[in-house]
Amino acid sequence: MEPTLFRGRRERKLGQNLAVRLEGITKRFGDQKAVDNVSLDIRDGEFFSLLGPSGCGKTTLLRMIAGFDTPDEGRVIIGGKDMTEVPPYLRPVNTVFQNYALFPHMTVEQNIAFGLRMKKMPRDEIARRVQWALELINLPGYEKRRTDQMSGGQRQRIALARALVNEPEVLLLDEPLSALDLKLRQELRVDLMNLQERLGITFIFVTHDQEEALVMSDRIAVMNKGRIEQLGPTEEIYELPKTAFVAKFIGDSNLIPAQALEPRKVRTALGEFVLDEEDALTPGQEVLLSIRPEKIRLFRDKPNLPNVFRARIDDIIYTGSENQYVLLADGQRLMCETLNQDIQEPGHEEFTYDEEVWVALTPEKLVVIEGGVEGSNPYA
Amino acid sequence: MREAATPWERLRQMLITVGPGALWLGLFVLIPTLIMLVASLMSRGSLGQLVPPFGLHNYLRFFSDPLFLEIIGRSLWIGLWSTVFIMLLGYPLAFYIAQSRHKEVLLLLVVIPFFTNFLIRVYAWIVIFQKEGLLNGLITAFGLPPAELLPSTLAVYVATVYTYLPFFVLPLYAAVERIDWSQLEAAYDLGARPIRAFWEAIFPQTVPGLFEGFLLVFIPAVGTFVIADLLGGGKVTLIGNLIQLQFGSAQNWAFGSAASMVLMAMVLLGLWLYARTQGEKGLDKLV
Numbered sequence A: 001m002e003p004t005l006f007r008g009r010r011e012r013k014l015g016q017n018l019a020v021r022l023e024g025i026t027k028r029f030g031d032q033k034a035v036d037n038v039s040l041d042i043r044d045g046e047f048f049s050l051l052g053p054s055g056c057g058k059t060t061l062l063r064m065i066a067g068f069d070t071p072d073e074g075r076v077i078i079g080g081k082d083m084t085e086v087p088p089y090l091r092p093v094n095t096v097f098q099n100y101a102l103f104p105h106m107t108v109e110q111n112i113a114f115g116l117r118m119k120k121m122p123r124d125e126i127a128r129r130v131q132w133a134l135e136l137i138n139l140p141g142y143e144k145r146r147t148d149q150m151s152g153g154q155r156q157r158i159a160l161a162r163a164l165v166n167e168p169e170v171l172l173l174d175e176p177l178s179a180l181d182l183k184l185r186q187e188l189r190v191d192l193m194n195l196q197e198r199l200g201i202t203f204i205f206v207t208h209d210q211e212e213a214l215v216m217s218d219r220i221a222v223m224n225k226g227r228i229e230q231l232g233p234t235e236e237i238y239e240l241p242k243t244a245f246v247a248k249f250i251g252d253s254n255l256i257p258a259q260a261l262e263p264r265k266v267r268t269a270l271g272e273f274v275l276d277e278e279d280a281l282t283p284g285q286e287v288l289l290s291i292r293p294e295k296i297r298l299f300r301d302k303p304n305l306p307n308v309f310r311a312r313i314d315d316i317i318y319t320g321s322e323n324q325y326v327l328l329a330d331g332q333r334l335m336c337e338t339l340n341q342d343i344q345e346p347g348h349e350e351f352t353y354d355e356e357v358w359v360a361l362t363p364e365k366l367v368v369i370e371g372g373v374e375g376s377n378p379y380a
Numbered sequence B: 001m002r003e004a005a006t007p008w009e010r011l012r013q014m015l016i017t018v019g020p021g022a023l024w025l026g027l028f029v030l031i032p033t034l035i036m037l038v039a040s041l042m043s044r045g046s047l048g049q050l051v052p053p054f055g056l057h058n059y060l061r062f063f064s065d066p067l068f069l070e071i072i073g074r075s076l077w078i079g080l081w082s083t084v085f086i087m088l089l090g091y092p093l094a095f096y097i098a099q100s101r102h103k104e105v106l107l108l109l110v111v112i113p114f115f116t117n118f119l120i121r122v123y124a125w126i127v128i129f130q131k132e133g134l135l136n137g138l139i140t141a142f143g144l145p146p147a148e149l150l151p152s153t154l155a156v157y158v159a160t161v162y163t164y165l166p167f168f169v170l171p172l173y174a175a176v177e178r179i180d181w182s183q184l185e186a187a188y189d190l191g192a193r194p195i196r197a198f199w200e201a202i203f204p205q206t207v208p209g210l211f212e213g214f215l216l217v218f219i220p221a222v223g224t225f226v227i228a229d230l231l232g233g234g235k236v237t238l239i240g241n242l243i244q245l246q247f248g249s250a251q252n253w254a255f256g257s258a259a260s261m262v263l264m265a266m267v268l269l270g271l272w273l274y275a276r277t278q279g280e281k282g283l284d285k286l287v
Helices: A058-066 A108-118 A123-136 A152-164 A182-199 A210-216 A234-239 A244-249 B007-017 B019-040 B057-064 B066-099 B103-115 B118-129 B134-141 B153-177 B182-189 B194-223 B226-232 B239-247 B253-277 B280-286
Strands: A018-029 A032-043 A047-051 A073-078 A093-096 A170-174 A202-207 A219-224 A227-233 A254-262 A265-268 A271-274 A286-291 A296-299 A308-318 A322-329 A332-339 A356-361 A367-370
Touching: A018 A058, A018 A202, A032 A058, A032 A073, A032 A202, A032 A227, A047 A058, A047 A210, A058 A073, A058 A093, A058 A170, A058 A202, A093 A152, A093 B182, A108 A123, A108 A152, A123 A152, A152 A182, A182 A210, A202 A210, A210 A234, A219 A234, A219 A244, A227 A234, A227 A244, A244 A254, A244 A286, A244 A367, A254 A332, A265 A286, A296 A322, A296 A332, A322 A356, B007 B019, B019 B253, B057 B066, B057 B253, B066 B103, B066 B153, B066 B194, B066 B239, B066 B253, B103 B153, B118 B134, B118 B153, B118 B226, B153 B194, B153 B226, B182 B194, B194 B239, B194 B253, B226 B239, B239 B253
Parallel strands: A047 A202, A047 A219, A093 A170, A170 A202
Antiparallel strands: A018 A032, A018 A073, A219 A227, A254 A265, A254 A286, A265 A271, A286 A367, A296 A356, A308 A322, A308 A356, A322 A332
8 A cells, every 4th residue: 555644756647557576586696695585566657766775785686677687586577577587688678877888989879879779770760869869968969979088977968868768668777876976966866857757767776875865766665685674655765764774874863762651652761752643552662763853853941842851962063054963861862953044033042062952852753663773773 | 387498498308208218219129120221222242241232132132032922921821820810719718817706817827838938838849749749649549640740830820829829818808807897788788689799899899909919919920930940840931031041041131131121011011001990099099
């Protein structure tokens, strides 16, 4: 059942047909399971991201959809057909490689035309489509250039054009932005989103950059150690992390160990907290409470709110747009972020070092994570 | 900004930067070539010394005698076929080494023959090919009559291929090692079947290495004389043997120089033709 809790980042009408279905995929390298029993459905026209730290199996999974690797177990179904054993040159998918893998001995035009030439398309049709692709990526007039004379961003776009010109059913992108600098990356994110929306091609995007995945995707599968930790719409991944790993890997989270006293009441080192009505715990159950730094509220005077406790401001990190406060309360450290609006108005408060403040954790913003702390550090 | 260099300073900078290279080239390439060129235009004195008159008579003699033309034709022929065999063996070998997990060991094995003197390695082939040699021992063990392998053109081919194979494999390996193999996957991804993908995506990138290896093998293979001398007996005379003979027992340095110049001119012609076909990039790739 698809959750309807959050609306998508844009009004999207996804096809009900499946573009790709993975059934119980397992891939071993030696005795190491790179991908461990992964199943997922990707719908027609979806912008789907596989997100996880390096070595989590996301690239291996993508390579099996492309056909470069064959799963040891399970099936890869593309466009309704079982393609598990089909070689890459017969699959209706194209790939944008991390290092672009442009052919250095060919011009831009020859690179883009390669796939069409393999399909034995008539020459004038190829020329027409190459033109179309060059306009698509906003590089008209670059036909005769050699790719080694071009910048990283331009090469990335050529790699994109080389894949898209073949009109694949699914486009696979293997960390295509990771080699570029930040400004360019941010620009290309928007370009990629617009392109995907315009062409209506299913994109499967592999990345270790959570912000990239959040910005662009309709849905995200967060992977860790060859398994899917959580799969869901973008906002759900951020707002309702199901595991400590997801809470820590996507954005930042404060994790507070807690023990249930009542279905909606827990005890923590910081005091007793009440929870949202949707939560229902069995008394005695050990859980983690997760709250995002920007959802913690600070007050100078004690507010009339639930879940309030005292804390001291241990450190202030100024990042320009934000003030990050490191709070210390009963030995527990909490991160809190507020927008640096720099407004001198009544009711708008900024805090100083060592100041004692009141902290309020809104019950609706406290996410209950069942299961232990294990794996809470994605970089461990 | 620093101010413009004075002419003296510029001369000094030039001497420091290109000076040593120019000196080396001048001493060991330009001057010897010029000496040869002058010698090739002179005549043989009664004691074998170089004397006037100057003229093109040595070249005329070379090109008017069908014997010499046959020798140079045979040299080119044997050199070319040896090189073809070397390429057929060396091309897959370079790929094999480049993708192997033990590439350091394999490269060492390719280089190890150089630890032994070239002459000794050629003599080793005599041991293998001679009438009571290893190969005939093997043949007769199967109950077949012993083969007359020495002297023969076959022996010359085998030893030439053996000797010059490393010169081909090493530069090609350097080219193959640089190839980004994800390009092969990109070619598959774009619909190319394996052989097509290799031919279109990988092979063109090995062409410079291929040509470099070709030159390193073909030039010495055409000019070799030791192999033909020891394994070809009197049967196989190559341009290298001819030149050696002129500088040695025939004592005609002038004619020997002329033959050398002809050989060099033909190699340069080949280079020039290659550069022409490759356009401007051709020469860059060569260097």
